[in-house]
Amino acid sequence: MMRSATVSLQPQISSALDVDKIRADFPILNIKVGDNPLIYLDNAASSQMPQTVINRLVKYQTEQHANIHRAVHYLSEVATREYHQARCMLQQFIHAREEREVIFTSGTTDAINLVMHGYGRKFLQAGDEIILTTLEHHSNIVPWQMLAAEKGIKIRVVPINDRGELELDIYKKLFNSHTKFVGLIHVSNALGTINPIKEMIDFAHQHNVPVLIDGAQAALHMVINVQELDCDFYTFSGHKMCGPTGIGILYGKANLLEAMQPFKGGGDMITSVTFEETIYNEIPHKFEAGTPPIAAAIGFGAAIDYLTSIGIDRIGNYESELLNYATELVSAIPGVKIIGTAKHKTAVLSFTVDGIHPHDIGTILNQEGIAVRTGHHCAQPVMQYFSVPATSRASFAFYNKKTEIDALAAGIRTVQKVFQ
Amino acid sequence: MTHTNSLYQEVILDHNKKPRNYGKLEQPSHQATGHNPLCGDRLDITLHIHDDQINAIAFQGESCAICKASASLMTTAVKGKSPSQAEILIHEFRELATGKLDINNPHQLGRLTVFSGIRDLPTRVKCAILPWHTLHAALNSIAAVSTETNKNSTTSANSNPA
Numbered sequence: 001m002m003r004s005a006t007v008s009l010q011p012q013i014s015s016a017l018d019v020d021k022i023r024a025d026f027p028i029l030n031i032k033v034g035d036n037p038l039i040y041l042d043n044a045a046s047s048q049m050p051q052t053v054i055n056r057l058v059k060y061q062t063e064q065h066a067n068i069h070r071a072v073h074y075l076s077e078v079a080t081r082e083y084h085q086a087r088c089m090l091q092q093f094i095h096a097r098e099e100r101e102v103i104f105t106s107g108t109t110d111a112i113n114l115v116m117h118g119y120g121r122k123f124l125q126a127g128d129e130i131i132l133t134t135l136e137h138h139s140n141i142v143p144w145q146m147l148a149a150e151k152g153i154k155i156r157v158v159p160i161n162d163r164g165e166l167e168l169d170i171y172k173k174l175f176n177s178h179t180k181f182v183g184l185i186h187v188s189n190a191l192g193t194i195n196p197i198k199e200m201i202d203f204a205h206q207h208n209v210p211v212l213i214d215g216a217q218a219a220l221h222m223v224i225n226v227q228e229l230d231c232d233f234y235t236f237s238g239h240k241m242c243g244p245t246g247i248g249i250l251y252g253k254a255n256l257l258e259a260m261q262p263f264k265g266g267g268d269m270i271t272s273v274t275f276e277e278t279i280y281n282e283i284p285h286k287f288e289a290g291t292p293p294i295a296a297a298i299g300f301g302a303a304i305d306y307l308t309s310i311g312i313d314r315i316g317n318y319e320s321e322l323l324n325y326a327t328e329l330v331s332a333i334p335g336v337k338i339i340g341t342a343k344h345k346t347a348v349l350s351f352t353v354d355g356i357h358p359h360d361i362g363t364i365l366n367q368e369g370i371a372v373r374t375g376h377h378c379a380q381p382v383m384q385y386f387s388v389p390a391t392s393r394a395s396f397a398f399y400n401k402k403t404e405i406d407a408l409a410a411g412i413r414t415v416q417k418v419f420q
Numbered sequence: 421m422t423h424t425n426s427l428y429q430e431v432i433l434d435h436n437k438k439p440r441n442y443g444k445l446e447q448p449s450h451q452a453t454g455h456n457p458l459c460g461d462r463l464d465i466t467l468h469i470h471d472d473q474i475n476a477i478a479f480q481g482e483s484c485a486i487c488k489a490s491a492s493l494m495t496t497a498v499k500g501k502s503p504s505q506a507e508i509l510i511h512e513f514r515e516l517a518t519g520k521l522d523i524n525n526p527h528q529l530g531r532l533t534v535f536s537g538i539r540d541l542p543t544r545v546k547c548a549i550l551p552w553h554t555l556h557a558a559l560n561s562i563a564a565v566s567t568e569t570n571k572n573s574t575t576s577a578n579s580n581p582a
Contacts, residue, residue, distance in 0.1 A: 270568035359459055364428065365542055375459055387480060389460030418428050419436075419485070 016319045022310070022399050025050040029241040036369025039404045044189050044217060044348055044395030045240045045373050049303070053242060056302035060295050067291055069268055074315045083294050086301030087284070090249050093304045094234065095225040101177040103171065103250040103287045104297050108216040109139040111235035111250035112183070114287060115212050116143040118260035119233075120181065126152035128180040131209075133158040133166055133383055135188040135195070138378040140214045144183060156177070160385055164191040164340035171200060175207045182211040186218035190379035190393065192323075192342025192348030194218070201231050210256065216240055216248075220397075221319060223312050226251050238296060243295045243303035247296035250287070257283045267280040319347035322396040322405065329409045330394075334391060336412060339391050347396035350377075352410065356419050364418055365392075374407075427537040427544075428485070431493070434570055436485040441476045441495035454481075454554030456567040461487050471558045472502045479554075484547050486538065491551035493532055503559045510552045517548045 010319045018079035022296065023029050031038050040048060066075035068083050084099075091099040105111040120143075124130070130144050134157055150157050156179075158171040182204045187194050210232035215224060219236040226234050233256070237248035239309055252260075262280055271279040280286045307315065326349050331338050332395050335354035353361055362374035373393045376383045383389060394408055445451075448466035455462050463481035477499055479491045495515075498506040505528075505543055512529050515521035519539030523529075538548045546567045557565040 358484065359484040359544065360428075360545060363486075363541060383460070419433065 007090065012070055017310070017314055017398060019318075019399065019401055023401075024138065025052065025306075026399055027051055027054070033366065033369040033371075039370040039407050041394040041396060041400065041404065041408060042371045042373045043086075043397035043400075044192075044240070044393065046245070047220065047242050047397055048399070049242055049244070050306050052306050053244075053299050053302045057244065057295055057299045060298050064298075065295070066139065068294055069285075079294055082298050082301075083292070084302075086297045089301040089304045091223050093224070093308065094219075094249075094251055095227055096251055098254055100283050101251055101254050103252065103257070103284045104292050105235070105248045105250050105287075106293065107237040107239070107248035108235045110215060111233075111248055112140055112214065113143050113372045114250055114263040115233050115235075115252070115260075116147050117263045118287065119210075119256065120144070120147045121150075121302045122259075122261045123189065124151060124153055124180050127178060129154045129156055129176070129178040130181045130183065131156050131158065131171070131174050131179060131204075132183045133171075133185065133195070134160045134381045135164070135191070135193060135379070136183065136185050136381070137164065137189050137214060137216070138380070140183045140185060140212075141381070144181075157381075160382075161194075162335075163342050164188065164382070165342045166193075166200075168196065168199070172203055175209070176202070179204075179207060179209050180210055184211060184213055186213050186215045187216045187221070187346050188340070188379070188382065189348070190377040190391070191342065191350055191394075192217075192345040193342040194222075194342060194344040194346075195348060197231070198229055201229060205230065217346060217348075220307065221312070221316050223316075228305060232256055238300035238303060241300075241303055242306060243300040244293075244296040246293045247300045249300075254283065255359045256411075257287070262286050262289070266290040268292075318398050319396055322400055322402065323347040323349070325402050326394065326396065326405045326408070329405060330412065333409060333412055333416075335416060339386050348393060349395070350391040350393045352388055352391055356415060358392045360419070361412070361415050364410070364415045368407070368411045368414065370404075370408055370411050427541065429534050431531060431534045432485065432489040435489035435492035439479075439488055439492040441478045441499070443480055445476055445478045446526065449557045450561065452554050452558035452562060453564045454557065454567070455564065456487075456550050458546065459484065461547065461550060463491060463550055463554050465491075465551070465558050467555075467558055469503060469515045469559075474498055474501055474503065474506060477555075479551060483550070485536075486544055486547040487550050488534060489567065490548045493534075494551050494555060497530065497532060498555065506555065506559060510556050513552050514549060517545050530575065 026048050064078045064082055066079045068080040070076055087102050088099050091102045096102055132155055156174045159167045186197055197213055204211045212233035213231045215234050215236040220241045232253050234251040239245040269281050269286050270290040271281050330336055337352050339350040358374035362372055365372055375390045443551055445466035449469045450467040453464050461483040463479055465479045468476040477495045512527050517538050523533055535548050538545055550567055553565055
């Protein structure tokens with residue numbers, strides 16, 4: 001190698017991720033699709049699980065399983081303790097004030113439905129207004145439409161611009177004396193847009209309106225501090241954060257959760273039951289009727305542990321690098337249009353290819369071993385804004401490599417060749 | 421091209437690029453709209469049926485290559501046939517796409533067997549079947565069908581049998 005007299009200015013960043021080392025943590029990344037190695041670029045739909053989390057699930061089922069909060073025997077005590085520990089880890093992860101502000105749900109959808117039933121049905125009434133945004137996932141639209149139909153509530157929608165960013169001026173103009181609730185997606189699943197939620201929460205609070213944040217696409221990619229954000233509710237799912245399916249959390253401010261009515265009735269959510277009267281349990285138990293997904297919650301805790309050991313900031317920084325690389329490479333392909341070009345984005349690349357339907361793109365990429373999502377991404381209002389029935393979406397995680405993005409770009413060119 | 425693109429064969433690519441019988445018939449005797457809510461694909465089929473014969477058929481809509489090629493090939497296959505002959509093809513094509521048809525046994529699908537590879541792609545089966553599903557609806561005077569409901573919408577049957 002030639003030695004240069006000038007000192008290399010490329011710093012050795014100690015915080016850079018060792019991607020090969022991280023990939024070794026994920027056994028599924030070794031599988032093949034047909035003859036090709038798997039290139040998994042559908043992380044916004046669901047992320048993969050590291051061996052440590054798989055091991056944790058096995059350990060729980062092998063050595064620790066029993067029902068919680070019930071019996072005095074050894075296993076029940078262990079399971080109860082581990083389940084509680086998982087809640088504490090989630091509390092710390094989102095910087096909540098108290099652990100009882102963290103409710104385990106089956107996922108983000110379940111959490112939003114909980115708020116709709118527990119808060120919306122109790123406190124909202126005919127003539128009230130709810131503000132949502134064009135970027136919402138269907139899970140933060142449909143429950144509110146159900147409430148609106150039941151109560152006679154009006155839903156007002158914050159529009160987006162051509163880059164897929166919310167129109168904040170219009171958001172602020174939507175508030176009036178009838179506004180009683182705001183539902184807001186932190187990061188768009190279809191486009192990757194990161195919304196300025198702090199500013200939006202502050203503005204809503206000036207009007208004494210509580211805000212629910214759908215953080216399903218955010219929590220793996222950026223540090224969440226619910227106290228700094230001052231959001232009233234925040235929710236995300238375990239399976240998008242290297243944890244199991246069937247588990248998620250709802251964070252809610254304790255005073256709000258206490259004032260709310262339960263969503264589901266059953267065991268564990270009560271203090272006493274007679275046929276004349278039932279007294280509900282304290283939070284968080286009031287909202288966790290029945291036997292919860294104990295194993296999944298403990299697995300979620302293990303995933304949080306894993307992610308924290310890598311560092312959410314480092315994950316976010318590396319994914320930004322991947323996004324920049326992918327954006328440059330894919331947008332350079334003639335006939336390819338990137339949908340969603342917000343200034344602040346997570347590593348999501350939604351795109352269309354001239355004259356080729358996303359499903360054909362997805363099928364041919366799959367034949368190359370590349371997993372992308374094609375369709376409307378449960379965000380039809382976003383598709384309608386951009387006048388496309390569907391897009392192809394590559395979404396990157398911290399275990400993806402630049403060579404996989406090279407393969408994606410090559411795959412898109414192959415698709416174009418097929419349809420030449 | 422790799423073997424993996426066996427589904428996207430010349431015939432299918434050709435019919436995608438130059439769909440036959442594309443458009444809408446004036447004053448059709450039968451028509452239906454098919455919809456696949458999973459991908460947003462939409463297909464309108466119009467027919468002229470006279471003396472128990474499909475004299476003319478046309479389709480148009482927004483869809484993927486598989487759906488468009490399937491529709492195009494379907495129109496060429498059923499033109500000139502009777503509705504009951506078309507129903508046999510509809511049945512056989514559905515069986516083919518879902519992997520239930522043994523193509524070594526006698527059948528009437530002819531070159532429609534280019535779609536046999538679709539059975540290995542469960543997520544795409546509906547793309548290939550949508551036109552046939554829609555044709556079935558048109559022949560049976562059902563105005564709108566969806567790949568996601570078993571119950572066909574009969575709210576506005578749109579048939580004017582000649």
